[in-house]
Amino acid sequence: MRASQEYQAHVLRFAIDRFRRQKFAHCGGVLVSQFGDGFPAISAAIVDHARRPKRAYRAVADAFAxxxxxxxxxxxxxxxxxxxxxxxxxxxxxxxxxxxxxxxxxxxxxxxxxxxxxxxxxxxxxxxxxxxxxxxxxxxxxxxxxxxxxxxxxxxxxxxxxxxxxxxxxxxxxxxxxxxxxxxxxxxxxxxxxxxxxxxxxxxxxxxxxxxxxxxxxxxxx
CATH class of the missing domain: 2.60.40.2550 (Immunoglobulin-like)
Incomplete structure (x- = not known):
């Protein structure tokens, strides 16, 4: 579980980083499509159903500074x-x-x-x-x-x-x-x-x- 969450954090930060470098050139904004889980599940959300942040939460927050x-x-x-x-x-x-x-x-x-x-x-x-x-x-x-x-x-x-x-x-x-x-x-x-x-x-x-x-x-x- 830890490895998959670290991979998700890396991929999201990499993507947001890349798009933000293209500000006004090829990209007008970045949107994280799935923020939180509505029920226990294996998903791409960055906050689980109990509103506990996954590892990607901090990575996304830092990338959106x-x-x-x-x-x-x-x-x-x-x-x-x-x-x-x-x-x-x-x-x-x-x-x-x-x-x-x-x-x-x-x-x-x-x-x-x-x-x-x-x-x-x-x-x-x-x-x-x-x-x-x-x-x-x-x-x-x-x-x-x-x-x-x-x-x-x-x-x-x-x-x-x-x-x-x-x-x-x-x-x-x-x-x-x-x-x-x-x-x-x-x-x-x-x-x-x-x-x-x-x-x-x-x-x-x-x-x-x-x-x-x-x-x-x-x-x-x-």
Whole structure:
């Protein structure tokens, strides 16, 4: 149950994030079609029949924040790996931090702080570990930006260019501050490099494993 709820939370946040980045371009709004269950059921609702929020409830609430920060990864260079995108190692990547504002009270200047750090490493060579460690100090920045107006489309407010040499799970965070107080926060994870060795399968071996999984079903049907 937990895995299915986490998957639902990820999918809804991913969809809302993607549509909000297209504000006024290809999308005029986002609507969650099923909010609550009317009776005990397995459904796509984000609140159950007893009005207890599922995991997707918080994800949807965060994704609908009036002042919203998100990250646009270079998907043309990425591969899908589970629920995350996997970027190639050692290649210069241009990440775009995007701001969407639907709050009429928010405008003017704000301070943006962003940071990219590796959370967890895969198996890698000592040389790549050393290069990744020295590169960490380049994976942060701050700047003054202008908050887009409520009637403006989504705006790219920063475009960090980074070269990630170490394999693993990375986290990018960004925060907007006004008068020293945070007004918006973003956190996103992605992968870099090759999958761990245990996850790598050759095409031939993958086909053989798939065939072995199907054989018992064929025998049962006979």
């Amino acid at each position: 009036p002042l919203f920060l998100t990250i646009d990864l270079p998907e043309d260079q990425a591969a899908v790996d589970g629920l995350l995108l996997r970027l190639p190692r050692g290649r210069l990547q241009h990440l775009r931090i995007v701001c969407v504002n639907d709050d009429p009270s928010r405008h003017g200047r704000a301070r943006l702080r962003w940071r990219i750090e590796r959370e967890r490493a895969h198996e890698t060579s000592p040389w790549r570990e050393v290069r990744g460690w020295f590169a960490k100090r380049r994976f942060r920045g701050h700047d003054w930006i202008t908050i887009p107006d409520q009637l403006d489309p989504a705006a790219v407010i920063a475009e960090p260019a980074v070269r990630l040499h170490a394999d693993g799970v990375y986290r990018v965070t960004a925060e907007l501050e006004v008068a020293g107080q945070p007004i918006a926060h973003m956190e996103h994870r992605f992968l870099v490099g090759d999958p761990p060795r245990g996850q790598r399968l050759s095409a031939g071996r993958s086909d053989r494993l798939a065939q072995r999984a199907v054989e018992p079903l064929v025998e049962a049907r006979r």
